[in-house]
Amino acid sequence: QPSTASDFGGYLILRPGVVFPYKTQTTHQGAYKTKHRDYKPGMAISLSGGYRLKGWKLGAGVLYRKNEHDSKSYERVGAQMKPFAKGSESMSIAGFLEVGYTHAFTPWFGLYSSLGLGYGVSVVEDYAPLLSNGQDRTRLDPFFYASGGLGAVFTPTDHLALSLGYRYHHEREVPAHALELGLEGKF
Numbered sequence: 001q002p003s004t005a006s007d008f009g010g011y012l013i014l015r016p017g018v019v020f021p022y023k024t025q026t027t028h029q030g031a032y033k034t035k036h037r038d039y040k041p042g043m044a045i046s047l048s049g050g051y052r053l054k055g056w057k058l059g060a061g062v063l064y065r066k067n068e069h070d071s072k073s074y075e076r077v078g079a080q081m082k083p084f085a086k087g088s089e090s091m092s093i094a095g096f097l098e099v100g101y102t103h104a105f106t107p108w109f110g111l112y113s114s115l116g117l118g119y120g121v122s123v124v125e126d127y128a129p130l131l132s133n134g135q136d137r138t139r140l141d142p143f144f145y146a147s148g149g150l151g152a153v154f155t156p157t158d159h160l161a162l163s164l165g166y167r168y169h170h171e172r173e174v175p176a177h178a179l180e181l182g183l184e185g186k187f
Contacts, residue, residue: 010187011057012049017167017180019044021067025173034076035126039090039174042067048098048116052186057100061116063145065092067174075128082128090173094120094145108155112163116147122173146170151182159186 021039028034043066050059068089074081096118104110120143127137151165163182169175 007052007054009052010049011052011059011184012047012187013061013182013184014045014047015163015167015180015182016045017043017178019065019067019169019174019176019178021174021176023175024072032078036072036074036076037084037090037124037126037173038070038072039067039176040070042089044169044176044178044180046180048096050098055102055104055110057098057102057114060095060097063092063094063096063120063147063169065094065169065174065176066090067176069126073126075126075131077131080131082131084126085129088125088127090122090124090126092120092122092143092171092174094118094143094171096145096147100149102153104155110153110155112149112151112153112165114147114149116145118145119143120145120171122171124173141173143172144170149180151180153182153184160184161186 019042025037046063048061069084073084096116098116100114102112122141125138149167153163155161161184167178
């Protein structure tokens with residue numbers, strides 16, 4: 001029988017995960033300049049905390065996400081088409097408000113869902129060194145952030161929960177699907 005004291009209080013969740021981008025980006029800057037961006041799977045980590053009441057959670061958090069460009073990414077200027085710099089990437093940092101609900105089937109097992117809305121910025125390295133005359137053309141791309149997650153949670157004690165789930169990350173540059181593990185502390 002779970003303790004009723006564990007139904008109220010604060011929480012802190014750390015969620016590392018693997019991110020799978022699903023959309024390529026192509027931008028045309030005039031008639032003779034094109035950038036095509038395709039991303040490899042990468043990593044993400046989020047940390048959120050707040051208040052919990054029964055199965056509901058209300059809080060805030062931060063997200064860090066990183067994906068390297070795939071070999072299919074290129075910059076074209078006129079007739080010259082060159083690949084992006086080796087190891088070039090997109091990194092994002094976002095802050096968000098989050099609401100979630102966990103439905104417990106037993107004191108140890110349940111299903112959770114969550115929704116997060118916020119704002120962030122991506123640092124995007126999307127240029128070909130051979131076409132840039134040695135200049136670093138890294139750009140900052142602000143974005144509206146949204147996420148939704150579903151998964152299973154295992155609660156071995158009143159103060160600790162482990163989860164495995166799916167999360168959708170929406171941002172302008174690298175919208176992605178993620179598989180994540182979670183470690184939740186309850187206090």
